[in-house]
Amino acid sequence: MKRNIGSYMLLKKQFVFFDFDEPLILFLLDYIASMGLFVFVGHYLSEGLKRIQRPKKRHES
Numbered sequence: 001m002k003r004n005i006g007s008y009m010l011l012k013k014q015f016v017f018f019d020f021d022e023p024l025i026l027f028l029l030d031y032i033a034s035m036g037l038f039v040f041v042g043h044y045l046s047e048g049l050k051r052i053q054r055p056k057k058r059h060e061s
Contacts (some may be wrong), residue, residue, distance in 0.1 A: 018027075
């Protein structure tokens, strides 16, 4: 939210401004957290799609 990363990822903004006054570690942690969020969402969307597409097993007695 703070960096408005969504607009950069959706190509709504063409220029990326880096704040040189911010400590490097905070900058890196912020971007790693954003990357982790997308990995988390992508993984669980993938698992959900697999579950939907997988044919259900019949229980034969």
